[in-house]
Amino acid sequence: MNGCGLIFAILLAVSTAMASDLDSLLDRLREDYSSNVPPEESLKIVEDLHSDGTWSGPKYHEKGHTPIEHLKKTRTLAESYAYACAGPTANSECLKIKEAAIRSLLFWFSREEDFVNDNWWMNEVGVPRELAPIALLLWDELPDSLRTKIIRCFPELPSRNGVNRTWISELVVIRGILERRDSLIYDGLKNIESTMLVTSREGHQKDHSFFMHGNLLYNGGYGKMALSIGAKWASFCRGTVYAFNQETLDAMSALALHGNRWMMWKGMVDPMVLGREISRKDDNKNAGGYVYIIRNLESVDSSRAEDYSLWKKEIKGENFLSGCHYFERGELMVCRSDDYYISLKMSSRKTVGSESINRENRKGFWLGAGVLSVYRHPDDFKDIYPLWDWSMLPGITCYDKSEQKEKRVTNESRFVGGLSEGNIGVATMIVDRSGIYAKKTWVFINGTIVALGADISSRIDSPIRTTLDQRLLSTDFSLEAVPAVGDSLESLMVLHNGIGYRSLDGQTFKVKVENREGNWSEIGTTKFVEHGKIFSLWIDHGILPQKAKYAYLMEVGAKTGHLTSGHKERILVLQNDPVGQIIYDAANHIVCGTMFRAASFKFNQQAFFFDVPCVFVFREDGGFLKDLLKKDLVFEK
Template sequence: MAVLFALLCLITAACSLPYPTNNTLLLTSVSSTPSSSPVVLSTPSTLLTSTSLSTITLPSPTSYSSRIESISSIETTSVFVNVSSSSPTSTAAPSTSTVDPVTLGDMQTVLQRRLSFITVSSTNVSNISAWLSSLDSAGKWPDSEVDYSTGCDAQRANWPAGNHWIRILTMSAAWHGGLQGAEQWVKSEPLSNAISLAMSWWFDRDFTTPGCLDQGGTSSCPCGTPGLWNTNWFSNVILVPRLVGESCLLYNASLSAQQFNSCATMTARSYDTFYEGNKSYLSGANILDVAKIGIDLSLLTTNATLITEAYGRIHAEVVIEPGIMVDGIKPDGSFGQHGGLLYNGNYGKDYSNDVLELEIDAGGTQFAASTASQDAFTTLIDGDQWMIYRNVLTNVLHWDFSSLPRFISFPVIDAQATGSLNLNLSEIQELGELWNSSTMSDVYNSLVKPTKTANAGYLNGNRNFYDNDYMVQRGDGYVSTLKMYSTRTKNTECTNSQNPLGFHLADGTLYNYVQGNEYEDIAAAWDWNLIPGITVDYGATPLNCNNAEWTGLEAFVGGVSDGKVGAAAMKYTNPYTKTLSWQKAWFFLDDNVQHVIVSNITSTSNASVYSVLDQRRHAGDIYVNGHRGTPKSNASEPTSSLWHGNMGYTFDAPSTCVSVSVGEHTGAWSAIGTSTQPPTTVDLFAAWIEHKDLRAPVSYSVFPGTDFKTFQQKSKQRTIRTLQNDGRISAIYDVDNEKVYAIFWDVSGGTLHSVPSILQGPATITASGNSAVILDLKSRQLSVSDPSQTLTTLEVDVTFGVLGRKKAAFILPTGGAAGSTVTKKLT
């Protein structure tokens, strides 16, 4: 930071370093002088118009200090060049530095596009008049409108004081021009005065203690330390600096020298975290957020080196990250954040928005993405589409709840990750055209189509996300998503008091979206021990924030998929209490049918063990054993079939005890997070199987997206035969489609006997190791995977009745592709 403020001393009449640091950010860069007369960017005539800097190459993360010490002197002359869209008489123009004409042109292009992006993204323009009226003469809004609580007294998540800058950003966009509905405010003097007052009010109160950046509330920045800061690093490193940088770019023409100084200080302080040792939070989406702040700083100060480096950081991050629990884009198209959590929603969404915005900005310039980054981001967008569903009642696209772990704690009205997709589909289309990506164009064309069911884009088939223990089945009229966890992944998180009750959110959670409103805004009221799809010893695990996040204890978790159908397997031991363990297999079959097998249950607690069918909004009639009626709440009785809300279930054993609960439940959003919305009352439907005899395996079929009449017909016509269901093998035969699905749980594999054959005599399947297998008896296509991700080879022997033995040897994928499917045709 010393170089930064040394340079800013040239801009202002007086300057003092707010704090020293050994890690410095070079604000001004100089390229080699071209053979023709150089184009030089300069400050106004009242400021110094030359610097003494040499050509600088991009540094390693720890080399800034050594670079500064070795700088040699050259003299540069200056001409006045205005690089913003603002007035050429700005009192805070960029510092003087030599930039070659090509780079200058590319920076101009990026700047104009950035200004356009920032402007059109601004919201609440209709509130500007009210904001002007309530802003006081010092530049502060009433505490009743903006909660300015700071330091240890402030709310950690979604810092309310940040609304001060959100208002400034909207006002700056209106003043700059290009914001629809804000034409009256373009270059408005009253609006300009208000922006300036509000900016200066915050700048005058900016913290100056270094530790407050990301160590607030510790000895490095004790409670009571002066200034506006938050104990959550995100507010100080990303939230506020991003708003500051964007506001300053828009308002650049009217910034005073002191304001320009503060704009540069706050954004550089954020970017400088790249050089301040190992910051654990600088991973995945956070890298892109901080790099984007650096790009805005480079455009504000006309720094060619900085913009090149910042884009370089982005492209170094936008790659496939195959490592276990490493944040970023995974080989399977999922997105990981916080070391082992599936986060295509929220963090992945923020990541995608950054890439879309910055790569469209850089299109056609030297800062554009490499082929590797383009391919990686395309992989992410392709994976995203499988996790998106539509609420047909509101016509809003949403992320699957399993892809936004702790953000389940927000209602839609809070406009957080549960509020909507919050991705600009037109930008996906635009970047797809820019990159000539048919995949991105197809995703755009798919998602913009209106649908009458939750299956946005009419995307059908099965996809196994082996890097994050997640499987999706999409069919006619529904979307089913299955979330598991293993030794390679985590179940959930509780951060900033959000999601304290979410321990069970990856215990084989199965969401079934038909209309898309099934689970919307119910988390405050639902029973956190009855998460849809899980098997649980009810109430035996304490649910609290301190003990919500766990890495799984079992490695054998994953699935096999041929793209159309799939099978998933989860071996589970409760990592907290260790009192419950089980094995569970989910088979996603042709013709929109699913089959579930639960086996090998052991429990050492006194709690009842349930397998939850669903817990969702109550939606009309309920049919039990074919008869309509409202069952007694929580009554457990032998059940052969159940139907509700276009979801049907049939149970292989007529003695299966199923409980159904229907009624209104009330809960407080404040009890599960930081939402300030009032308590909510929801009419809920819940159904679960009670495992009265833990030794008895349970199996049942599911018919998603099916009305009652069709369910009655289909459930009678469809034939699914359980071949084996115990601790060694879970296997079924889909008679109608002549496909065998098998999970070999044992490390040594095993042999599945009595497999029906299309020719005379029974078939057998023998696997040499723990594996998941799908065998199509008609086509003889064999698909296999190793859910444990430990095997490198697998042998499968199949006998086809009188045809004899067919043997297939597989070399299994490793690294980031471990757990993925390999397919061969038996010949």
């Protein structure tokens, strides 16, 4: 064989292999989109289809609105046809399903100019994402005129950032598959891979948190979607010329195992990593949706099979991940064990504390101001959000305001940081926003939380308070009450739901239990009424406080009498002022806290000087401090 013949043979072999791999990709994609929809279910949809190709229900005449429900019904028809009617088994019922699907598509494209949405996402992503399974499952049955119109809906080039780029890149791949254009498939897949890698922009961060919409922590919402798409295509492409490279697989696994896995517990996804989706009833708060992601990751990443297996067990209610983990980029602390899950959501000027878009999360003004969530059971906060007083989120210091009119809100201070080591975590922030200023530190040690606040000042003519907790009332509730004015009680110690609360500086807590009713429509777009008894616990700082402070302890797993039996001496507040916030844990022999500026402090006869602001942990041995663990908090202006 001469040289030209050899080259031709090689090219032919490569071309044949690529065609075979494309067919494998198409088969896997169709299998993924297929759903076990029996024909009888689809026949009801067929019966309801009008002669003009419309259904009763979708809003076809609302300006700026896309009747996406129309395409969802068409998708059900396509899934049913692919499930029960493919091949020689087709019958008259199958023909009715196919004819109805085609008629609905003909109507859609006759009116598509009327269905342009005010939201770009629906036009560029939402509509083609619904068309994709319809096209792939019915492609061989569609007339050429419809094929041409469908293909036109899919982009040829990836665009945008973060998960938006992931979505659009997936659509580029699907167009490439439909047109059998390898250049589009490669380009789309390359861009899906790129969105799995660590970036300083929107997307996967170096600490494995995930940002969207201007550095807003979103692992449980957009981050989950990015992982879902990335893992799906990695699995589809395995063993083909389109296979993902190892760097991408490692990045996806890191985001999944060292990011998202930490932010869920016993089947519950932390609502603090859902962004505005916290205002959607049940949406993404259940970890069950991760099983699909894990299955796809397992198919391409056998080296981490044990981790994936344990993660699946955790989704069913077990726990194999313990300790404290601080996400420096995400400004989130997580401490967890088999007995509890604790998270602290902070935000600095570098990140976004909360967003309100499309009428969602309309009361999230203080999210990101130091929200402290303590779980003893996965459903401790289930469906509480319409019942919350959103100006009393657990952990925050603020006044009576919750409505978020701005698209995004954040902190004016850059001072937010933390460190974690084993079962110990220290986190700190300066709250400087909307007329209130406060220096705050939290220490986490084996299920005990010490919270310190100092330099609390306000320019707002309204009562300022620090909320310890606001949760659904448990039957396990006791306190040592003292007389109080109004409809609340006061106490120095409270026990509720196995969590003990004790004042460390003599300030009394205000306690209130009340029946509440709330509608999800007050915070989002879902219409559903919730009822429940709410337990609230807070410290009142008065109106226009100047340099107020607080110090309290929370202990998970506390029992009656536990807070008074020897625990007064266990935690000592060594310093709580504008310069530093430091505690000594005598039981665990730890001194730790925050220095807000260069300064020194003394412990017994030892003096320590810190030349820059920091959070730190010392081990105490025989009255002496050693083994310093420190994180400097120096920020660019």
